[in-house]
Amino acid sequence: MERTLVIELKPGKDVLVKGWVHEIREMSKMKFIILRDVSGMVQCVLKKESKGFNEELTLESVISLKGNVKSAKLTNEKLTLKNVEIEVTELEIISKAEQLPIQVNEKTTSTDLSKRLDYRWLDLRKPEHLLVFKIWTCMEEAMREYWVKHGFIEIYTPKFMKSASESGAELFEVKYFGKKAYLAQSPQFYKQMAMAAGFERIFEIAPVFRANPSATSRHDTEFTMIDMEISFIKSEEDVMKVEEEWISYFLKKVKEEYGEEIKKTFGVDIIIPKLPFPRITMADAMKLLKEKGYKSSKGADLDAEGEKILAEIIKERYHHEFVFITEYPFSVRPFYHMKNESNNSLTKSFDLVWKGVEITTGAQREHRLNTLKEQAIEKEIDPKSIQYYLDFFRYGVPPHGGCALSPTRLLMLMLNLGNVREATFLPRDMTRLNP
């Protein structure tokens, strides 16, 4: 007999189901088992005469059950159960679980995160944790659908570099055949190389590595990054237009497929953002914030608190969860951001803030070799140290720009998870390298 998934169970059929023992209730003449597979949970009833009734069952063991499906009206406050019940004729234990170090059938609390991560493979068995990765799969599929429809080409850039991609700080060093190599903190230089190569529109989804000694809820030493870059733009506005269209596209798809489950599980409504997203210059944002008595801890840049207050103002004014902040001062941007034609102290760059948290940095890049070299010098970067990058601009390169954002941060905000680690399969930080 072929296995049936819980989600496919229909009354009146003889079935074979396989999965994990989520709950057990034992009585003298009956046992109730909640069986969980990747698709859902179902109540199974064993009677004394069922084969395997006397097997010693433990929570989280993997079992196989044969039986008949009956319709049943089940109400369970804790669990979402399939509205059928299996009358078991035969139970077999496939893989017996030892005493559990963390419970799978208890509600998650954020305070136990460290222990949960030690046993991440058990922690991920909780249906609401698995759901995060089902949503990621759906979200990424929708992102890619948009890109492919719009002529984007996928690239995989190298993670080994001879020198730093941006600043030398927070760089991981690798022993490389008796020499040194470094791990890419971002594919920035290489996605620009793709523009010099005439790829015109590219995306990449890949790990980035940052020797980040801080341990906030938003930072890991290794995480997945989504990068886009497009050519022949008129200004950074063209990048923002693509990004907002793309975000609204994939949010719609996620809502269609998982909207209800997200509401039920995480208590969050996905709001499809109206286009265009509100835009505000950094100067105007600072003015608004000053009126609220805000003073940034990061000088000419916004800190997390500033982004939060600004988002509240924008929400009140425009009823919008997103806001592009534009025209960042050159002093707080990397050397390769293009400067404003009309005001040399500003750049053609932007951040995107969602629900009060920055999710993107983007910009038009400086593609004119001499200006780029001057801007590097202005930032005290020795042009020789980035010569291989500067060479990309010598043989004809179109005006271009792009942006990047992290899917774990996106999911944290979308599902109100409180921590990027809840959306990371197996997080890595300063002290965490195991499992």
Next chain:
Amino acid sequence: MERTLVIELKPGKDVLVKGWVHEIREMSKMKFIILRDVSGMVQCVLKKESKGFNEELTLESVISLKGNVKSAKLTNEKLTLKNVEIEVTELEIISKAEQLPIQVNEKTTSTDLSKRLDYRWLDLRKPEHLLVFKIWTCMEEAMREYWVKHGFIEIYTPKFMKSASESGAELFEVKYFGKKAYLAQSPQFYKQMAMAAGFERIFEIAPVFRANPSATSRHDTEFTMIDMEISFIKSEEDVMKVEEEWISYFLKKVKEEYGEEIKKTFGVDIIIPKLPFPRITMADAMKLLKEKGYKSSKGADLDAEGEKILAEIIKERYHHEFVFITEYPFSVRPFYHMKNESNNSLTKSFDLVWKGVEITTGAQREHRLNTLKEQAIEKEIDPKSIQYYLDFFRYGVPPHGGCALSPTRLLMLMLNLGNVREATFLPRDMTRLNP
């Protein structure tokens, strides 16, 4: 005026096109330019009265042209040109190219690979090189379509590890906050963790890192890997079934979209493989090969030469480009491959050979903790050194198996490229870390 892509040009329209100068022919009163963008090439005619006629043009400069589209019958032995011509009214140079170190409009030869890779961003401008990555994008999209249709979940596993994933050899060491970490050679252990976590069917596409001191046409120190793993299998046969269905699915999609272009550019026909693929046990393969006088340089394993001869035999017998070789001896397989129930010296594993080259290793994994531990000891691996991995098997884990294959090798074989580096955006090997 909005920019028009070459592929969208239609006679009778006034257009603005942007791209690279692929060729220039200058006469006293006329200039012919072949303009290239991401979508194709078009001939453009400048007359003395065209604005910008006197601009000094260099090959590979980025230009912008305004003009009127005329139909034209063009025959060019070297180039695939759009069957229209642009009568240019205005030319503008956007980014002027210096003297080129390698030519973009000359035919590629394999002997100049090293220099081409030094200037990879110019090398990739050749339409046949760009085409490889358009095909990759299409191929990966089709792969994902198959996975999503079949309930696979996408994961991104960590690349930092505390210890080796398989053997300690060929491992890159990273300085990790005063300690040591290693770069993952494969996501093997973590995709098995996903099975222990109840994800049931997963895929991952991500870089792997191998401190490979050899420099053959098939090996880099860093490359993209495609991994799959599925649960509740009956044997390795279930893995092979999924893999062959998946391969035939994406080959079909690639052929639909790029079949003609592939034939024209690379001279290769994509043959959609019939299901099921031929299967042969290692013992039978060795028997057949002995008859041809073959002796393996790798003992009980097949070497590259053996795979090639076997593929020829299979092609003659079954008219099939693919062959699964099954039942590899445990002596040539990693400790976590499940042994055969009937013959303990063999494993429930397989390789897949396409056009004479191995593209996959796959297997049912040993999921029974005690047996797994014994098999580790048999391979002289200290169980303590992989304790974090063995722990995945303590709390209920379903029978599972999977396989992996590299997209660059796939594309090399599909397009007859002769070298994986031709399908790698920016290859890395022992000596190559720049650009």
